[in-house]
Amino acid sequence: xxxxxxxxxxxxxxxxxxxxxxxxxxxxxxxxxxxxxxxxxxxxxxxxxxxxxxxxxxxxxxxxxxxxxxxxxxxxxxxxxxxxxxxxxxxxxxxxxxxxxxxxxxxxxxxxxxxxxxxxxxxxxxxxxxxxxxxxxxxxxxxxxxxxxxxxxxxxxxxxxxxxxxxxxxxxxxxxxxxxxxxxxxxxxxxxxxxxxxxxxxxxxxxxxxxxxxxxxxxxxxxxxxxxxxxxxxxxxxxxxxxxxxxxxxxxxxxxxxxxxxxxxxxxxxxxxxxxxxxxxxxxxxxxxxxxxxxxxxxxxxxxxx
Amino acid sequence: xxxxxxxxxxxxxxxxxxxxxxxxxxxxxxxxxxxxxxxxxxxxxxxxxxxxxxxxxxxxxxxxxxxxxxxxxxxxxxxxxxxxxxxxxxxxxxxxxxxxxxxxxxxxxxxxxxxxxxxxxxxxxxxxxxxxxxxxxxxxxxxxxxxxxxxxxxxxxxxxxxxxxxxxxxxxxxxxxxxxxxxxxxxxxxxxxxxxxxxxxxxxxxxxxxxxxxxxxxxxxxxxxxxxxxxxxxxxxxxxxxxxxxxxxxxxxxxxxxxxxxxxxxxxxxxxxxxxxxxxxxxxxxxxxxxxxxxxxxxxxxxx
Numbered sequence: 001x002x003x004x005x006x007x008x009x010x011x012x013x014x015x016x017x018x019x020x021x022x023x024x025x026x027x028x029x030x031x032x033x034x035x036x037x038x039x040x041x042x043x044x045x046x047x048x049x050x051x052x053x054x055x056x057x058x059x060x061x062x063x064x065x066x067x068x069x070x071x072x073x074x075x076x077x078x079x080x081x082x083x084x085x086x087x088x089x090x091x092x093x094x095x096x097x098x099x100x101x102x103x104x105x106x107x108x109x110x111x112x113x114x115x116x117x118x119x120x121x122x123x124x125x126x127x128x129x130x131x132x133x134x135x136x137x138x139x140x141x142x143x144x145x146x147x148x149x150x151x152x153x154x155x156x157x158x159x160x161x162x163x164x165x166x167x168x169x170x171x172x173x174x175x176x177x178x179x180x181x182x183x184x185x186x187x188x189x190x191x192x193x194x195x196x197x198x199x200x201x202x203x204x205x206x207x208x209x210x211x212x213x214x215x216x217x218x219x220x221x222x223x224x225x226x227x228x229x230x231x232x233x234x235x236x237x238x239x240x241x242x243x244x245x246x247x248x249x250x251x252x253x254x255x256x257x258x259x260x261x262x263x264x265x266x267x268x269x270x271x272x273x274x275x276x277x278x279x280x281x282x283x284x285x286x287x288x289x290x291x292x293x294x295x296x297x298x299x300x301x302x303x304x305x306x
Numbered sequence: 307x308x309x310x311x312x313x314x315x316x317x318x319x320x321x322x323x324x325x326x327x328x329x330x331x332x333x334x335x336x337x338x339x340x341x342x343x344x345x346x347x348x349x350x351x352x353x354x355x356x357x358x359x360x361x362x363x364x365x366x367x368x369x370x371x372x373x374x375x376x377x378x379x380x381x382x383x384x385x386x387x388x389x390x391x392x393x394x395x396x397x398x399x400x401x402x403x404x405x406x407x408x409x410x411x412x413x414x415x416x417x418x419x420x421x422x423x424x425x426x427x428x429x430x431x432x433x434x435x436x437x438x439x440x441x442x443x444x445x446x447x448x449x450x451x452x453x454x455x456x457x458x459x460x461x462x463x464x465x466x467x468x469x470x471x472x473x474x475x476x477x478x479x480x481x482x483x484x485x486x487x488x489x490x491x492x493x494x495x496x497x498x499x500x501x502x503x504x505x506x507x508x509x510x511x512x513x514x515x516x517x518x519x520x521x522x523x524x525x526x527x528x529x530x531x532x533x534x535x536x537x538x539x540x541x542x543x544x545x546x547x548x549x550x551x552x553x554x555x556x557x558x559x560x561x562x563x564x565x566x567x568x569x570x571x572x573x574x575x576x577x578x579x580x581x582x583x584x585x586x587x588x589x590x591x592x593x594x595x596x597x598x599x600x601x602x603x604x605x606x607x608x609x610x
């Protein structure tokens with residue numbers, strides 16, 4: 001029980017300026033993934049997002065090697081994230097090529113691209129671990145995320161990028177909603193469906209890369225899947241759903257960052273995912289629009305579940 | 307020679323056996339559009355293995371199997387609950403469950419202190435083929451010495467057991483598996499229950515995941531469940547040929563991948579080292595790329 005007081009203090013923003021900035025940065029990221037996730041889910045891009053996230057690993061490793069070779073610190077964020085973005089884009093293109101040009105189905109395309117890129121990343125990481133430079137351990141945080149040791153500037157950059165993503169979605173909101181619910185109608189009325197789908201994929205790529213530092217590349221996809229899935233239980237209205245999803249994402253990331261801040265052995269990404277999933281379970285039962293309680297199925301089942 | 311027996315042979319066997327067992331069952335996952343199941347399986351069994359290890363305090367085969375199966379079963383039930391009762395979109399149900407199970411596994415690993423003793427997150431992610439050693443081997447004669455053979459790494463026994471079970475089911479049920487994979491409706495009309503066969507395939511995939519996970523890590527099992535079968539599928543329409551070819555590719559990936567991991571650093575004078583699980587998976591991916599570019603059946607219609 002002794003952990004309760006520090007957690008409350010951290011959650012209520014009394015943990016020092018740096019921690020506060022990091023938590024707010026994480027919350028901004030959670031909101032951005034929650035927003036983008038709604039459209040990724042509606043356009044069935046969730047599993048592609050998982051593959052693309054795993055495919056950032058070789059990019060992060062190559063970014064590290066390039067930075068070291070050029071005499072910079074291996075942990076410098078611009079190198080790592082540029083590398084991550086490049087291999088993520090390559091993976092997205094590869095999936096498209098495999099699914100369109102070979103007889104393999106999309107799920108096989110996604111799984112094999114994910115496996116090959118991630119394996120390449122692992123090979124590069126094992127190479128880096130034997131290089132005679134410092135900072136290798138710093139790469140671990142990109143796997144499962146960490147807020148410990150995160151710089152104020154990093155958190156602010158993250159928040160700014162998240163806000164840009166949110167602004168882009170807001171600007172395209174009507175078009176994205178339309179193609180999510182009735183792509184044929186949108187196409188018939190001259191909306192550039194392919195371009196908008198591309199925009200969704202680009203936004204997914206962006207939040208994945210931005211989120212690497214906090215959530216890690218293995219679990220970032222959960223922030224794209226779980227908050228929108230939970231939000232669906234509260235409303236049928238896309239606008240409100242997007243806002244609720246953003247709120248759930250923000251809360252999960254905020255909470256995860258807080259817990260991670262007081263217990264150093266806790267990978268931030270793992271805590272964030274557990275919080276988000278708890279909210280999904282709560283929403284499944286008590287959601288105002290589609291929750292099991294509201295739908296009135298089996299009151300007994302509700303009592304039997306913790 | 308002795309160092310080959312003590313260090314390389316066990317690692318090579320572990321890597322290759324894991325590649326074979328995952329590939330064998332992977333063929334049926336690829337054909338039934340469940341390729342991501344291998345990925346999901348690799349993630350969800352982690353908390354089961356950790357909990358079983360913490361409770362029982364041992365890495366004995368049956369303990370690991372029980373924990374992993376419990377976790378896989380629990381996950382399957384959770385996914386079904388989200389899909390059917392709560393009506394969550396199928397891929398979102400799968401995605402949210404396998405991420406939360408992995409997150410739980412990671413936290414349990416870190417918090418229980420297991421991470422610092424027998425296996426840690428790195429081993430699960432990257433594979434730890436290199437830890438399979440056979441110190442009892444003193445000469446070639448050890449290969450025929452029962453006492454020495456008894457001290458082969460335990461994961462080798464687990465993998466051989468898994469491969470035997472999967473192979474047995476695939477051989478006995480081959481006709482049923484073929485019909486269900488290509489035409490579930492027809493299967494129903496000739497009295498083969500697709501759900502039952504599907505359930506067996508998923509259970510065998512879980513078994514393959516369990517015996518491979520702690521031995522070679524998530525990535526090798528995911529790669530092997532999909533890449534060699536996909537490679538073979540670029541070359542043939544016949545299921546039996548596909549299965550044999552995929553096993554051949556798995557074997558080749560295991561041998562060449564391990565050889566690259568061991569021999570390439572020699573070329574650099576020991577300055578660097580590669581993780582063998584990663585190189586094996588990369589070789590499998592490159593073989594698939596080659597088949598996708600040049601395979602005779604690469605662009606055939608999908609309904610074979």
